[in-house]
Amino acid sequence: MLQEQCKFGPRPPSTEAHKKTQEFLLAEMRKYCGNVRAQALTHRWSKTGSVVEMANLIGEQNWQDAKVRVLLLAHWDTRPTADQDPDPTKRGKPILGANDGASGVAVLLGVMKALKDSLPKDVGVQYLLTDGEDLGPGLEEMFLGARHYAKNLPSPKPDYGILLDMIGDKDLVVPVEPFSYEAAPTLVRDLYGMAAKLGMASTFPWRSGSYIEDDHRPLIAAGLPTIDLIDFTYEPWHTSEDTVDKCSAESLGKVGKLLTAWLSQSPAWRIKPSL
DSSP: OHHHHHTTOOOOTTSHHHHHHHHHHHHHHHHHOEEEEEEEEEEEOTTTSSEEEEEEEEEEESTTTOSEEEEEEEEOOOOSSOTTOSSGGGTTSOOOOIIIIIHHHHHHHHHHHHHTTTSOTTEEEEEEEESSTTOOSSGGGSSHHHHHHHHTOOSSOOSEEEEEESOOBTTOOOOBOHHHHHHOHHHHHHHHHHHHHTTOTTTSOSSBOOOOOSTHHHHHHTTOOEEEEEOOOOTTTTSTTOOGGGBOHHHHHHHHHHHHHHHHTOTHHHHTTOO
């Protein structure tokens, strides 16, 4: 699914590739989820002065009748400019976003497919593909979809969330992101403990990484404890080199295996009282 998204090319908001990708993702989500919908939002972009049209994409499994509800999210848009490219002539061009955009979405599509008929009935999952995460150029114009969702939380709302971002690189290492641990320490310990049991302690090491500004921050601020699974040590970040060949199916598979196993065993019951 990572390659399929990248076939559309760069996918910044308000482009034809963005529209086609939205149609593709909604069609895929309808195969495995109920109540699939687009949550529209707009933003007047400082760079052009024009209004940018965006949409969060949402689907659910076991949502209404569950006793514990988990939000799984990843952003599906891509950066409009390769502002970190070492080649100055490329910095004004959009990036393909194979890792920074397509990787988290690809894993979530795989998870929703795997859990379609096997998710425990006491656990509900809402899948949120956020838009406008990478619009920029500055932080004040990023995480736009997550901010919109945080201001319009669904009813019933999630008990907590897990964000995937940049989890497709070949040498995947996902340390504990500090904002995540501060927001939901028991959830972090439980998930990383599951990774160790699955033999993936080297991929999900029990050590602190860097503080990361990402889609989880608006959700935490809105009272929704959310953790970020991210490998930020990715040299092609925000460059023209963030391409499919830099990513690994094995890395995507590890993250998908962790989430699928964790959700299938209803771990939410152990952590809901004290996130």
